[in-house]
Amino acid sequence: MTAPAPGPPGAPILRRTPADAPFFDAAARGELLIRGCPACAYALPMDAYACPHPEHPPGADGLGWLPASGRGTLVSWSSVHRAPHPAFAGQVPYTIALVELDEGPWLEARLVGADPAGLRAGLRLRAAFVHPADPADGESFPVFAPDHPTPDHPTPLATGDPAP
Amino acid sequence: MQGRPPRTDQGRAAALVGLGETETGKVYGRTARDFAAEAVRRAAADAGLRLADLDGLLVASGLRHDLDLTLANALGLTDLRLLSQVNAFGATAGAMVQYAAEAVLSGAAVAVACVFADAPLRPGKSTGVAYSTDRPLPPGLPGLRAAAGVFGVNTLYALAARRHMEAYGTTSEQLGAIAVQQRAWAVHNPRAQMRDPLTLADHQASRWIAEPLHLLDCCLVSNGGTAVIVTSPERAADLPAAPVYIWGYGQGHPGNRYMRGSDFGLRTGAAAAGPAALAMAGIGLDDIGMLQLYDCYTFTVLVTLEDYGFCKKGEGGDLAASGILGPGGSLPTNTGGGQLSASYLWGMTPLAEAVNQLRGRAEPERLVRDVDFAMVSGNGGILDHHSTLILSGHDRRTAGRP
Ligand SMILES: [Zn+2]
Numbered sequence: 177m178t179a180p181a182p183g184p185p186g187a188p189i190l191r192r193t194p195a196d197a198p199f200f201d202a203a204a205r206g207e208l209l210i211r212g213c214p215a216c217a218y219a220l221p222m223d224a225y226a227c228p229h230p231e232h233p234p235g236a237d238g239l240g241w242l243p244a245s246g247r248g249t250l251v252s253w254s255s256v257h258r259a260p261h262p263a264f265a266g267q268v269p270y271t272i273a274l275v276e277l278d279e280g281p282w283l284e285a286r287l288v289g290a291d292p293a294g295l296r297a298g299l300r301l302r303a304a305f306v307h308p309a310d311p312a313d314g315e316s317f318p319v320f321a322p323d324h325p326t327p328d329h330p331t332p333l334a335t336g337d338p339a340p
Numbered sequence: 341m342q343g344r345p346p347r348t349d350q351g352r353a354a355a356l357v358g359l360g361e362t363e364t365g366k367v368y369g370r371t372a373r374d375f376a377a378e379a380v381r382r383a384a385a386d387a388g389l390r391l392a393d394l395d396g397l398l399v400a401s402g403l404r405h406d407l408d409l410t411l412a413n414a415l416g417l418t419d420l421r422l423l424s425q426v427n428a429f430g431a432t433a434g435a436m437v438q439y440a441a442e443a444v445l446s447g448a449a450v451a452v453a454c455v456f457a458d459a460p461l462r463p464g465k466s467t468g469v470a471y472s473t474d475r476p477l478p479p480g481l482p483g484l485r486a487a488a489g490v491f492g493v494n495t496l497y498a499l500a501a502r503r504h505m506e507a508y509g510t511t512s513e514q515l516g517a518i519a520v521q522q523r524a525w526a527v528h529n530p531r532a533q534m535r536d537p538l539t540l541a542d543h544q545a546s547r548w549i550a551e552p553l554h555l556l557d558c559c560l561v562s563n564g565g566t567a568v569i570v571t572s573p574e575r576a577a578d579l580p581a582a583p584v585y586i587w588g589y590g591q592g593h594p595g596n597r598y599m600r601g602s603d604f605g606l607r608t609g610a611a612a613a614g615p616a617a618l619a620m621a622g623i624g625l626d627d628i629g630m631l632q633l634y635d636c637y638t639f640t641v642l643v644t645l646e647d648y649g650f651c652k653k654g655e656g657g658d659l660a661a662s663g664i665l666g667p668g669g670s671l672p673t674n675t676g677g678g679q680l681s682a683s684y685l686w687g688m689t690p691l692a693e694a695v696n697q698l699r700g701r702a703e704p705e706r707l708v709r710d711v712d713f714a715m716v717s718g719n720g721g722i723l724d725h726h727s728t729l730i731l732s733g734h735d736r737r738t739a740g741r742p
Pocket of ligand 1: 213215216217227228229
C-alpha cells in the first residue's frame with residue numbers, strides 16, 4: 177500500500193459468509209466482483225436481492241456475480257476525524273469514498289493515495305486490495321486510489337491488479 | 341408569519357390533547373422505560389385524562405430497543421384496543437401520530453398515547469460514546485463499508501452532505517448558519533441543553549467529526565421521554581386543554597439505491613411527504629407559519645427546506661444563510677433550539693415544540709404568535725425515511741366558518 181494501510185492490525189475483522197464466499201475469494205486474487213443477474217447481466221447494488229426484471233429468478237440462489245473493471249468515479253468523500261469505532265482510533269484522520277463503479281453499483285471504500293483537499297466529484301478511481309497478512313485477521317477487501325498516479329504517490333496500485 | 345385564514349373543510353382532524361415531557365438531557369440513573377412511563381402519565385394528566393381512559397398505546401424505543409409492549413403492564417393499562425411498537429427510525433414520531441389519528445378517526449380507539457424514550461447517556465462517558473458502534477462487524481458484504489471505516493451515522497451523513505456541496509455549491513458556512521440561528525432560539529429556552537450564544541466563527545472553529553461536518557453540525561445526545569395523547573375532535577371538545585389538530589400527514593420512503601442515478605444526499609423522502617401532508621390539509625406553503633424540522637444534522641434541515649419547496653433544489657444554503665429561520669425571521673424554524681441545541685429525543689423534539697408553540701407555551705422571547713399552521717418533520721436512516729405533520733390550533737370542523 178502507498179498510504180497507511182486501513183487493514184489489520186487494528187481494523188475490525190471482516191469475515192465471509194457462505195453466500196458471499198465468491199466475492200472474498202476473488203478479492204484475495206485482487207479481483208472485484210459485483211452482484212448481478214445472470215439472466216440479463218444486469219449489475220445490481222451490493223445489497224440487492226433480486227433483478228428488477230420480475231421474470232428473472234430472485235433470491236440468493238438467483239443472483240450471481242459479475243466481474244467488475246475495478247474502475248469508477250468519485251461520488252462523495254469524507255475525511256473522518258473522530259474514530260467511529262475504537263479500532264480506528266489509530267488511523268484518524270482517514271478518508272472514505274463513495275465510488276460509482278463503471279458498471280453502475282456504488283461502493284463505500286477507503287480512499288488512499290490522494291490529498292483530500294484536492295478531491296472533486298467525478299475523479300477517476302481504481303480499485304486495489306488490502307490483503308491481511310494472516311488469515312486470522314480476516315478477508316481481503318477493496319480500497320480505491322486515483323486512477324492516475326501523482327508525484328506523491330507514483331504507484332497507487334501496489335498490491336494486485338484489478339480484474340480486467 | 342401571518343398565514344391566510346384556514347379554509348372551510350368538512351373533514352375532521354384528530355386532536356393532540358396532551359403532551360408529557362420528562363426532564364431531558366444528562367439525566368442519569370433512569371431507564372428508558374422509566375422515562376416512558378413518566379411521559380405517558382404526564383401527557384394524560386395534561387389532557388385531563390386518567391390512565392384508565394387510554395385505550396391505545398404506541399411505543400417507540402431508541403437504538404437499544406429497550407422499550408416494548410410491556411410498558412402497558414408497567415403503566416397498569418388494561419383492555420387496550422390498540423397496542424404496538426412503531427419503528428420508522430427518525431420518522432417514527434410522525435408515523436405514530438399518523439397511525440393514532442387514523443385509529444381515533446376510524447373509531448378503532450378513542451384515546452391513544454404515543455411515547456418515545458431513550459437513555460443512551462451514562463455518567464462520565466462522552467456523548468460520542470453513547471452512540472459509538474463498538475459492536476463486531478456484520479459478516480460478509482455488509483461488513484465491507486465498516487471495514488473501510490464507514491461506520492455509524494456521522495460518516496454516512498458526511499457523505500450525503502458532501503455530495504450536496506459538490507452538486508450545488510453548498511458551503512460549511514451555510515450549514516453553520518442553521519446551527520447559529522437555532523442556538524439563537526435556544527438561548528431563550530430554559531430546557532435547552534446548549535444555551536450559550538453561538539457565532540458562525542464558533543461553528544467554523546468547532547472540531548471536525550467527519551468532514552464536511554463540524555461538531556456543531558451534529559445533534560446532541562439526550563436521556564428522556566416524551567408522550568402525546570391523540571383523540572377524536574369530539575372527545576377533545578370535552579377536555580380542558582386547548583387541542584392541537586392534525587390536519588395533514590405524509591410519509592416518504594424513496595428507497596434510494598446505491599447505484600448510478602441515485603438521489604442519495606440530493607433529494608429525500610421529504611419531497612413526497614411534504615406535498616402529501618399539505619394536500620391533505622388543503623393548504624400551501626404560504627400558510628405555514630412555523631417549521632419544526634428534524635435536525636440530526638444541520639444538513640438535514642437544509643435539504644428538508646429544499647424538498648418541502650421553501651426554495652428551489654440547490655438553494656437551501658442561500659435560504660439558510662439569509663437568516664429567516666431564526667428569531668425575528670419570516671420562517672421561524674426549530675424555535676426551541678431543536679436537536680442541535682435543545683435536546684435529542686428523535687422526532688419527539690420537533691413535535692413537542694410544535695405542540696407547545698401552538699398552545700402558547702413558550703417563553704415570550706421565543707413564542708411565535710398568530711401561527712395558523714406548523715409543519716413538523718421526522719427523518720430516519722440516512723435520509724431514507726421521512727414523515728411530515730401539519731398541525732394547527734384550528735378545529736377543522738369549524739375552521740373558516742363564520
Ligand atoms: Zn435480470
